[in-house]
Amino acid sequence: MTEQAPKSKMSSNKQQKEDQLFNSRVIAITSGKGGVGKTNVVAGLATSLAKAEQRVVVLDADFGLANIDILLGLSPKHTLEHVLRGERVLEEIILEGPHGIRLIPSSSGIQEFTKLDTSAELRLIQGLQRIAGNTDWLLIDTAAGIHNSVIKLLVAAQEIILVSTPEPTSMVDAFAMVKVLHSIDQTKPIWLLINNALNREEAEETLDQIQAAAQHYLSKNINSLGLIPSDNHLLQAVRQQQGVVDLFPDSPAAKAFQAISEILMEKISLKKDGFNAFWKELSQV
Template sequence: MNTKDQAEGLRRLHRRPTRVIAVASGKGGVGKTNVVANLAVGLARLGESVMVFDADLGLGNIDILLGLAPRFNLSHVIRGERSLEEILVRGPHGLWVLPAASGVASMAALTPAQQANLIDAVSRLNVPVDYLLIDCAAGISGDVLTFSRAAQEVVVVLSNEPASIADAYALVKVLSRQYGLKRFQLLPNMVRDAAEGKALFARFCSVADRYLDVSIGLAGAIPLDPALRSAVRAQRAVIESAPGSPSAKAFGALVERVRTWPMPEGAGGQLAFFMQQWMQPEPASPAS
């Protein structure tokens, strides 16, 4: 199947618009996947049709956080052993999960041919969804940059410590200067309270406003509390296991805020938008 045929197949995939949100972080260990899990469950609880694409292709663990045990994952699709329909698993409240591999180094650096195979598989996937949440790997690897620039919204998760702040800034800088992204949503995670989250947001924006031509919104602030730790150990979303906890209430506010984000102009239908953007060639890096 050539690129033109792939594109036509993807255009036919779905007609209803889908919100495509990439959740990324400059540094690992900031709770990014936990954010994805709670956002997905929160949306699904409200009747939204949700799919989580575990784009940490070689070290995926969204299935673990949701208490799932998939038999197959994207590595089986890449090897031609299974279709996407066969690896899709149902999570809480009927949300869908496309699980990644764990501990498969080759999945972290797919070749163009392997990417084409995955595109072909997605073009045949017939699962209408309202939200596609992309759980990106941490850092600024090629896969992270590709998935982020394909999304309509990029949520950057960070914690209030120097390395996380510096790496989050580096991610926004690369996506802005090399890929032309101009709008980001910042989500302080594991903070003491909303006031600390707002202060972190203000500090980040003061630097970004000085050196980058971007617009940054505050998606919310997630406090770290004992209920959140317990939920992770129990492999459940805290928004369900302890709905009255500070972190669950913050995730609930995040869900409501995400539902109010306007659909960007020119957004395509369903997964077709995401995959068509993914197929575009990477722009050349600007001259230094």
């Protein structure tokens, strides 16, 4: 015979579960210039967070060159496009990668989330509501550049990680991205991450210059997320279609991903009903 918990305790447990149910964080990873390492950053952070027992879902929102599946060693048969067309439900297309990371794969057939007809939108929202209950982080890999569809995703996300390398072209484009975002939403938290830095001085100079420009021209405070060094281990891992964090856990890049995931866990708080807020926002912008 099983003992029954007192009713008040049961209902407070239930209440606690309900309170936790849909809390999550929705983070979009973006850049001004292309090829600066966004997709590798998403894969590295997803792996580090998942290794720290966090439940991570990655959404590939680079509809032009969807490729995070390759970095996670996954081969999608079906994508979001099938969900939007009503041929599959979301759970059927989600792939499970290393450490339980779940990937929502995309394809170049999808134009924009924001131009969905009502039934496609409903299919997507209902699917996301179903997976929201067991997700701590939704990391969104976006396409490069200041396109309308990318900006809408960024505005809908809770916080943004902006990736730049120390190259002047990348820095200028990163600042251009901050300017556009600021013109739409002045309160959106932006975290600047310098990737592919040759050394700490170079990364710090890059961080300082972008932060100073944002402060001077926009009075916008940009948070620093630190740096990922230029690291050949990362390139080797990409060639082997595995994450650098798993393949070379002691490499400088892997250690940086781990340190940054710890900052994220400490600094970014759970948002109540985070998934829903994201999709509601996205369907309105």
